Every structure is written in structure tokens, then in C-alpha cells.
């Protein structure tokens with residue numbers, strides 16, 4: 001890939017999500033550096049929206065700093081859109097997420113949303129998922145057991161030292177996966193006792209991807 005301005009690409013992709021925000025609705029907001037640009041853009045139209053639900057303490061803080069009200073997801077029955085970044089995204093708009101350790105809350109908000117919009121720079125686009133180590137959120141006392149089970153599935157798990165998720169759990173990053181069947185692997189990993197969830201967003205992929213190379217934004221829509 002030729003060199004490009006990654007920060008500018010993230011900002012352009014983030015700003016391209018603004019037209020999808022409907023007036024007077026609550027907006028689902030993800031986590032990460034690309035989403036930070038989205039939050040800053042959302043602040044420019046904050047008087048037109050009802051507020052946000054957030055997938056992490058970090059995003060909640062940034063939203064509040066901008067004066068955007070943040071609601072508890074339990075009180076929100078209808079969420080039109082959820083906007084989030086990705087660590088990898090393939091042609092079916094299946095993603096690996098969780099580089100920022102927020103995967104579980106991200107997956108929960110995505111599950112509630114009618115439309116999931118992925119914003120990313122074009123370096124995140126891949127043919128086959130798995131170059132980026134797949135994050136798995138694990139209950140701390142199950143860490144070694146889960147790691148052994150992941151090895152049986154062909155993965156190479158590494159403990160992300162020093163990281164505790166917003167839910168009080170730990171992360172295993174799984175290397176050496178060439179993920180030909182993302183839906184199947186997502187389900188298999190979730191069946192290991194002690195796994196909270198994993199960073200494959202395949203059962204519930206993105207509906208729209210806004211990908212930028214720093215000069216333009218490419219819109220991909222998932223074929224249903």
C-alpha cells in the first residue's frame with residue numbers, strides 16, 4: 001500500500017458518518033482514535049440529537065466533555081445507528097475489533113443498533129481476517145484454561161499484560177489465525193467457558209463501511 005495520511009483518513013471517514021445521524025435520535029458511539037474524530041464531529045450537531053450511548057468509559061468521557069448527554073443502554077429501546085472503528089474489515093463487512101479492549105461493550109451496542117456503520121482508514125481493509133491478533137475478553141481466573149483451549153483451536157494466545165477492561169476482565173490476543181470461517185470461529189470461541197466475548201464481529205457484521213485513504217471516502221454496503 002502506498003503511504004497515506006492515516007490521521008486525515010480517519011478524520012474523513014469519521015466525518016462521512018455524520019449524514020447518517022438522524023435528528024432527535026440517540027446515537028451509538030464506539031471506541032478508538034477514529035471514533036474520537038466522530039465524537040468531535042458529532043459535537044458540531046449536538047443540539048440536533050437526543051444524546052448518545054457509549055461503548056467505553058473513554059468515549060463516555062469525551063462525549064461528556066463535549067456536552068453530549070450519555071444514556072444507559074438499558075433505557076434505550078431503539079437505536080438507529082452505531083458508529084465504530086475496526087482493526088480489520090473484509091469484503092463481507094465482517095470485522096476484527098477490540099484493539100482498544102472495548103470489544104464486549106461494542107458488541108452489545110452493535111447488537112441493539114438497527115444499522116452498524118464502520119469508519120476506518122483503508123489500511124484496515126483485508127481479504128481474509130486474522131493478520132491482526134484477535135482479542136478475546138476473559139474472566140481473569142479462567143485465563144490459563146481459555147488459553148489452552150484456544151491453542152487446541154489452532155490459535156496462539158498472548159496475555160495483554162497490564163490491561164483490564166471496563167468490565168474488570170483481561171484480554172488474550174490470538175495470533176496465527178487465518179480466519180476463513182469467521183461466523184463459525186466467533187461462535188466456537190464464545191463457547192469456551194470463561195470467555196466473555198471475542199473480537200470477531202461476523203454474526204453481526206457492519207451494514208455500511210466508510211473507508212478513507214485520506215483524500216476520498218469509499219462507501220461499501222453489505223449485501224444481504
Ligand SMILES: O=C(CO)[C@H](O)[C@H](O)COP(=O)(O)O
Nearest residue numbers: 032033034085098099100102
Ligand atoms: O475495536 C476498537 C476498540 O476496542 C476500535 O474500534 C479499533 O481498535 C480501531 O481503533 P482505531 O480507530 O484507533 O484504529
